[in-house]
Amino acid sequence: MKKLTVIDLFCGAGGFSEGFRQAGFDIIMGIDSWHPAIATFNHNFGLDCKTKNILDFENSIDEIEELPDTDVIIGSPPCVTFSHSNNSGKADKGSGILLTKVFLRIVAIKKFKKNSILKAWFMENVTNSKEHLYDQYTFKELGLKRWAIDNDQDPDQIAIVLKDHQVIVNATDYGCPQKRKRVISGEVIEGQLRRPEIKDPISADVAGKNKDITLATIKDGLPKPNEKKNERIIKDPLYPDIKIKTSDLTDHFYDTGLYENEWKQSKYWKTNHPYMGRMSFPENEDQPSRTITATKIGVAREALIYRSEFNRKGDGEYRTPTIREAACIMGFPITYQFKGSEGTKWRLVGNAVCPPVSRAFAQQLRVELGMDPMFTFHVTNQVNLEDINNLNTYSTKEFNNSPTRAKNSRFRRHPFKYGNMTVTLSNYDIKKNNKCGRRWITSVQYGSGDGFPTFNYTDKKITKIEAEIKKLEHGIKFIEIINNGFTAKIATANELQRIYEQQKSEGQYLGPIELVEEVATIIENLIIKENELYENKAVIFKKKKAVPIKQLFALYAINKICLITNKE
Numbered sequence: 001m002k003k004l005t006v007i008d009l010f011c012g013a014g015g016f017s018e019g020f021r022q023a024g025f026d027i028i029m030g031i032d033s034w035h036p037a038i039a040t041f042n043h044n045f046g047l048d049c050k051t052k053n054i055l056d057f058e059n060s061i062d063e064i065e066e067l068p069d070t071d072v073i074i075g076s077p078p079c080v081t082f083s084h085s086n087n088s089g090k091a092d093k094g095s096g097i098l099l100t101k102v103f104l105r106i107v108a109i110k111k112f113k114k115n116s117i118l119k120a121w122f123m124e125n126v127t128n129s130k131e132h133l134y135d136q137y138t139f140k141e142l143g144l145k146r147w148a149i150d151n152d153q154d155p156d157q158i159a160i161v162l163k164d165h166q167v168i169v170n171a172t173d174y175g176c177p178q179k180r181k182r183v184i185s186g187e188v189i190e191g192q193l194r195r196p197e198i199k200d201p202i203s204a205d206v207a208g209k210n211k212d213i214t215l216a217t218i219k220d221g222l223p224k225p226n227e228k229k230n231e232r233i234i235k236d237p238l239y240p241d242i243k244i245k246t247s248d249l250t251d252h253f254y255d256t257g258l259y260e261n262e263w264k265q266s267k268y269w270k271t272n273h274p275y276m277g278r279m280s281f282p283e284n285e286d287q288p289s290r291t292i293t294a295t296k297i298g299v300a301r302e303a304l305i306y307r308s309e310f311n312r313k314g315d316g317e318y319r320t321p322t323i324r325e326a327a328c329i330m331g332f333p334i335t336y337q338f339k340g341s342e343g344t345k346w347r348l349v350g351n352a353v354c355p356p357v358s359r360a361f362a363q364q365l366r367v368e369l370g371m372d373p374m375f376t377f378h379v380t381n382q383v384n385l386e387d388i389n390n391l392n393t394y395s396t397k398e399f400n401n402s403p404t405r406a407k408n409s410r411f412r413r414h415p416f417k418y419g420n421m422t423v424t425l426s427n428y429d430i431k432k433n434n435k436c437g438r439r440w441i442t443s444v445q446y447g448s449g450d451g452f453p454t455f456n457y458t459d460k461k462i463t464k465i466e467a468e469i470k471k472l473e474h475g476i477k478f479i480e481i482i483n484n485g486f487t488a489k490i491a492t493a494n495e496l497q498r499i500y501e502q503q504k505s506e507g508q509y510l511g512p513i514e515l516v517e518e519v520a521t522i523i524e525n526l527i528i529k530e531n532e533l534y535e536n537k538a539v540i541f542k543k544k545k546a547v548p549i550k551q552l553f554a555l556y557a558i559n560k561i562c563l564i565t566n567k568e
Contacts, residue, residue: 003024003025003026004025004026004071004072004119004369005025005026005027005028005068005070005071005072006020006025006026006027006028006070006071006072006073006074007028007029007030007031007067007068007070007072007073007074008027008029008030008031008041008074008075009030009031009054009073009074009075009103009106010031010032010054010075010076010077010078010099010103011030011031011032011037011038011041011049011075012032012034012037012040012041012076012348012351012352012353013037013040013041013044013338013348013349013351013352014027014030014040014041014044014045014352015330015331015332015352015353015354015355015358016074016075016076016122016124016352016353016355016358017030017041017045017074017358018044018332018333018336018355018358018359019331019353019354019355019356019357019358019359019360019361019362020072020074020358020359020362021045021378022355022359022362022374022377022378022379023359023362023363023365023366023374023377023378024362024366024374024378025071025072025362027045027047028047028068028070029047029049029067029068029070030042030045030047030049031049031052031054032051032052033051033052033053033054034051035051036339036340036344036348037348038050038051039339039340040337040338040339040340040348043337043339043384043386043387043388044336044337054077054099054102054103055098055099055102057102057105057106058098058102058105058143059143061109061144061147064105064106064109064110065109065113067106067110069110069113069116069117069118070110070117070118071117071118071119071120072118072119072120072121072122072365073106073107073110073118073120073121073122074121074122074123074124074358075103075122075123075124076123076124076125076353077096077099077100077103077123077125078095078096078099078351096129096132097132097133100123100125100129100133101137101142101143103123104123104137104142104159104160105142105143105144107121107160108137108139108142108144108159108160109144109147111159111189112148112151112153112159113151114151118189119188119189119190119365119369120186120187120188120189120191120365120368120369121186121187122184122185122186122358122361123184123185123186124182124183124184124185124353124357124358125182125183125185126182126183127168127181127182127183129183130162130166130183133162134162135161135162135163136158136160136161136162136163137158137159137160137162138155138156138157138158138159139153139154139155139156139157139159140155140156142159142160144159160187161187162185165185165186165187165193166183166184166185167183167184167185167193167194167195168181168182168183168184169181169182169183169184169195169196169357169360171288171331171354171356171357172212172213172288174196174354174356174357174359174360175213175238175331175356175360176213176288176329176330176331176354176356176357177212177213177214177215177217177218177238177288177289177328177329177331178288178289178290178291178292178329178330178331178354179287179288179289179290179291180291180292180354182353182357184357184361186361188365188368188369191368191369192368194364194368195364196360196361196363196364197360197363197364212287212288213238213288214285214286214287214288215283215284215285215286215287215288215289215329216285216286217237217238218237218238218289218325218328218329219285219306219325220237221235221236221237221238221328222234222237222249222252222324222325222328222334223246223249223252223253224309225252225253225254225255225256225309225319225322226253226255226309226310226396227246227253228394229246229247229253229392229394230246230247231245231246231247232245232246233245233246234246234249234334236328236333236334236335237328238328238331238333238356239333239334239377239379241376241377241379241381242333242334242335242379242380242381243381244334244335244381244383248383248385249324249334249392250324250337250383250385250388250390250391250392251322251323251324251327251338251342251345251390251391251392252322252323252324252325252391252392253322253392253393253394254322254391254392254393254394254395255308255310255316255319255393255395255396255397256319256320256321256322256397257308257310257312257315257316257317257318257319257397257399258298258299258305258315258316258317258318258319258320259315259316259399259402259403260314260315260317261402261403261503261504261513262298262299262403263298263299263305263317263318264513265299265300266281266298266299266300266301266303266305267281267305268413268513269300269301270301272414272416272417273301273417274412274414274417274422274424274445275445275447275452276301279301281305282305282306282307282318283304283305283306285306289304289329290302290304292304292326292329292330292349292350293350294346294347294350294351295346295347295350296320296342296343296346296347296350297320298320303320304320304321304326305318305319305320306318306319306320306321307319310396310397315399315402316397316399322391323338323342323345323346323349323391326346326349326350327349330349330350330352330354330355331354331355331356331357332349332352332355333355333379333380335379335380335381335382335383335384337383337384337385337388338388339387339388339389340389341389342391345391359377402503402504403503404501404502404503405500405501405502405503406501407501408435408436408497408501409436409500409501410426410427410428410435410436411425411426411427411428411436411497411500411512411513412424412425412426412427412428412430413425413426413512413513413516414445414516414554415516415517415519415520415523415554415557415558416520416523416524416550416554418530418548418550418551419547419548419551420446420447421444421445421446421447421541421544421547421548421551422444422445423442423443423444423551423554423555423558424442424443424444424445424558425440425441425442425512425515425516425558425561425562426440426441426443427439427440427441427497427500427512428441429441429456430443430445430454430456431443431454431456436497438493438494439493439562439566440493440496440512440561440562440565440566441456441457441562442456442457442459442461442555442558442559442561442562443455443456443457444457444541444542444551444555446543446544453543455542457555457559459559459562459563459566461540461559462556462559462560462563464538464540465540465552465555465556465559466479466556467538468534468538468540468552469552469553469556472534472549472552474526474528475553477526478522478523478526478553478556479556481522482522482556482557482560483560486518486522486557487560487564488508489508489509489510489515489518490509490510490515490560490561490564490565491509491510491565492565492567493565493566495509496509496511496512496565499511499512500512500513512561515561516558519554519557519558519561520554522557523550523553523554523557526553528549528550528553530548530550531548532548532549532550533546533547533548533549534546534547534548534549534551534552540552540555541555
């Protein structure tokens with residue numbers, strides 16, 4: 001039987017297409033405005049597509065009709081404006097809505113044209129996109145009033161229905177080692193859009209029956225990034241039939257180690273965030289990976305961070321995934337290649353549709369169309385390295401250019417979060433959310449959500465706090481530790497700011513990050529029970545009858561830092 005044909009709009013690196021190809025479909029064209037995406041797509045599918053802006057089809061019906069007629073249309077309009085991670089979900093949704101409507105406009109013409117061969121269409125996006133799109137679109141709403149009349153259609157007729165034609169899926173359910181929720185919208189013209197069966201036989205063999213494929217499956221299935229160059233044969237961790245020489249594995253044998261100040265920043269946001277839940281640091285390898293994002297980062301809460309195989313302490317002790325690891329986590333075969341620099345490749349990978357997810361929908365489409373499902377996937381054992389910028393260096397990274405912060409960067413950090421509260425050192429007024437000032441501030445936050453009450457403390461509050469601490473077990477010992485050795489590490493306000501910006505302690509003085517970390521260590525080493533409470537009779541903590549004793553000790557230490565650093 002002749003293969004069914006597919007055109008991929010917003011094709012990116014080709015993840016959506018790869019899943020359909022694996023299920024026996026013929027990919028004949030991809031459209032994308034970004035050159036590295038088209039170059040990557042062409043390289044892997046043996047095509048010669050040109051860069052093309054999808055917005056060219058917004059007002060040109062002729063250009064739409066010149067597109068090849070295919071059995072299937074797939075596409076993944078850029079999701080950045082719909083994403084919750086973009087400007088905390090407050091980004092302008094206009095561009096995302098426009099690009100989606102242009103995609104649907106193309107689908108409508110190909111679906112309703114005379115002698116249409118279109119059998120199905122699928123569109124992938126972030127789940128939040130559902131909130132910003134109509135349930136259905138008429139020809140008129142898609143800018144096709146004139147076209148509808150010319151093709152014997154009522155302009156007010158519904159051309160595209162999204163409501164009840166959408167399925168929210170998690171990539172882990174379809175043999176992808178990644179927690180990644182997305183919405184697939186679409187239509188089987190003479191059938192029904194159904195949620196695909198959970199996992200295919202090959203993925204089930206990799207993970208084990210009724211189990212998710214874990215991050216460890218990928219990390220253990222690939223060679224270690226610090227392995228020396230050799231010619232041994234390795235097997236794809238997701239596609240057992242693919243076997244290649246280690247020397248042919250691209251974008252994996254290089255050092256992605258992070259500077260100490262980078263991974264420590266990420267660790268803090270993951271494990272001690274002021275108002276968000278705790279995350280694993282480093283990543284929990286016994287679970288599927290967290291979502292691969294389009295931006296490679298090592299200092300944020302969203303960063304994926306592993307312990308490095310290069311056996312170092314401090315700089316380089318932890319690392320980000322290699323491009324090959326990220327691509328495998330997305331579900332690409334190890335023979336799939338990406339064009340461009342490391343940053344470009346990461347963006348190509350992170351923006352892609354997971355091939356196992358698109359493959360599952362392609363398999364389900366075969367069933368809907370009365371075709372036999374594929375039990376042997378169409379993947380290649382051949383590695384095409386022509387014009388590929390292979391990132392492999394087989395060398396160890398040198399850490400001699402530590403990143404710095406911008407002048408007057410804001411600082412905010414607390415030793416720990418107990419009792420649903422934090423005691424914070426900052427160089428700006430958190431209540432006012434203003435710019436970095438000349439003084440350092442002690443404050444307390446109640447609650448675990450952004451915007452919960454914040455109370456500032458003057459440096460003179462130290463006397464009252466000290467009197468209360470002396471009444472408690474470990475109190476006198478704690479005060480002695482703080483006043484004999486710790487205070488000598490506190491620089492003046494301007495110097496403390498300079499150390500923070502340079503991200504490097506000098507001489508006897510510590511930076512603000514290190515000071516807060518040492519406060520936490522001192523208090524934790526006193527073996528104070530987490531649930532041991534201080535009865536707040538002296539009203540040190542406003543509107544609180546009792547607080548963890550650890551927080552009283554933290555308040556004293558942070559207030560002492562401010563008292564000393566703010567002295568003229």
